[in-house]
Amino acid sequence: MKVFVTRQIPDAGLDRIRTACDCDVWPEPLPPSRDQLLEKSAGCDGVLTLLSDRIDAEFFDRVGPQLKVVSNFAVGYNNIDVAEAARRGIAVGNTPGVLTDATADIAVGLLLAAARRMREGIDNVTNQQWKTWEPMGFIGQDLVGKTIGIVGMGRIGAAVARRLHFGWGMSVVYTSRSDKPELDSELNARRVAFSQLLSDSDFVSIHTDLNPATEKLFNDSAFAKMKPTSVLINTARGGIVDQDALHQALQSGTIFSAGLDVTEPEPLPVSSPLRSLGNCVILPHIGSGTVASRDAMATIAADNLLAGLAGKPLPHRVDPA
Numbered sequence: 024m025k026v027f028v029t030r031q032i033p034d035a036g037l038d039r040i041r042t043a044c045d046c047d048v049w050p051e052p053l054p055p056s057r058d059q060l061l062e063k064s065a066g067c068d069g070v071l072t073l074l075s076d077r078i079d080a081e082f083f084d085r086v087g088p089q090l091k092v093v094s095n096f097a098v099g100y101n102n103i104d105v106a107e108a109a110r111r112g113i114a115v116g117n118t119p120g121v122l123t124d125a126t127a128d129i130a131v132g133l134l135l136a137a138a139r140r141m142r143e144g145i146d147n148v149t150n151q152q153w154k155t156w157e158p159m160g161f162i163g164q165d166l167v168g169k170t171i172g173i174v175g176m177g178r179i180g181a182a183v184a185r186r187l188h189f190g191w192g193m194s195v196v197y198t199s200r201s202d203k204p205e206l207d208s209e210l211n212a213r214r215v216a217f218s219q220l221l222s223d224s225d226f227v228s229i230h231t232d233l234n235p236a237t238e239k240l241f242n243d244s245a246f247a248k249m250k251p252t253s254v255l256i257n258t259a260r261g262g263i264v265d266q267d268a269l270h271q272a273l274q275s276g277t278i279f280s281a282g283l284d285v286t287e288p289e290p291l292p293v294s295s296p297l298r299s300l301g302n303c304v305i306l307p308h309i310g311s312g313t314v315a316s317r318d319a320m321a322t323i324a325a326d327n328l329l330a331g332l333a334g335k336p337l338p339h340r341v342d343p344a
């Protein structure tokens with residue numbers, strides 16, 4: 024069986040694939056271009072993809088009818104046209120669960136950094152501007168006893184809520200598509216309407232997948248409902264936030280600050296005005312970046328790929344519905 028792996032991933036996964044398949048791994052540190060992706064994948068029975076690879080009808084046409092499985096090295100799969108894959112009988116896999124804690128930790132880290140103005144503090148030291156202890160300088164927001172609004176109470180949303188409820192005594196409100204009675208009782212949490220979450224929360228953390236209902240959910244009208252002292256955290260997908268509206272909200276003081284692990288596009292262009300705002304902390308999409316998480320993602324992605332090639336059920340198959 025012929026497979027293409029679109030980037031170097033941990034050996035924990037690659038070794039499994041190499042022993043079972045004729046495996047070509049993209050060797051460069053930067054992703055293949057669209058043309059290179061299509062060329063390298065052509066004729067393959069399986070492809071192991073990254074979230075930066077767009078997998079759509081054109082891709083399926085070019086790869087050919089022998090393609091059995093696309094295994095994404097990520098839990099998010101908004102880069103893949105899952106419905107089109109299903110129509111063609113191609114299985115799609117992802118890597119849920121094993122990156123939940125790592126990503127939740129980055130969300131909390133961003134929340135601390137944005138609430139306590141760490142970017143401005145680090146810039147101050149780095150730029151040789153630190154002259155004295157400033158009684159009125161770098162004044163941020165307290166965390167203890169505040170309200171966290173979780174947008175998308177799934178695996179990562181719940182892990183963030185637990186950290187903030189049990190660690191900082193925060194009240195938890197959330198949105199999701201379905202009720203979460205177990206979390207309601209564990210965290211004394213309340214499912215509320217989106218607009219109520221925006222107006223009631225001191226901190227808002229985004230954990231939905233990117234889908235048609237969540238695309239640009241955070242726009243001018245959403246920011247207008249948030250408190251001027253509020254902090255927005257996004258570790259989900261950049262496309263959930265209208266970045267022009269976010270820039271305006273941060274610059275005008277409509278909200279206090281933001282912490283982003285994800286942007287649209289990635290990398291964020293050097294010309295993006297968000298880059299120069301002191302109250303916007305930006306990381307280069309490192310949520311799942313721990314040794315254990317990336318090894319486990321590689322193992323699951325390899326197992327999904329091998330199961331799909333063998334015509335067996337994927338251990339973690341994306342539900343086309």
Ligand SMILES: NC(=O)C1=CN([C@@H]2O[C@H](COP(=O)(O)OP(=O)(O)OC[C@H]3O[C@@H](n4cnc5c(N)ncnc54)[C@H](OP(=O)(O)O)[C@@H]3O)[C@@H](O)[C@H]2O)C=CC1
Pocket residue numbers: 098099100119120122126174175176177178179180198199200201202230231232233234236237258259260284285308309310311312
């Ligand atoms: N920064 C990073 O490195 C990482 C980013 N991610 C991103 O985080 C996302 C979440 O991952 P994970 O927690 O594992 O996924 P889950 O599927 O467990 O959680 C997604 C949640 O979003 C909710 N949701 C979906 N649509 C809506 C909507 N319109 N309104 C409100 N809630 C909605 C779902 O609700 P319901 O439960 O009711 O269906 C679900 O609870 C991924 O899709 C990915 O994009 C993930 C890992 C690492």
Ligand SMILES: O=CC(=O)O
Pocket residue numbers: 074096097098099100122310311
């Ligand atoms: O963004 C990362 C993912 O796993 O999804």
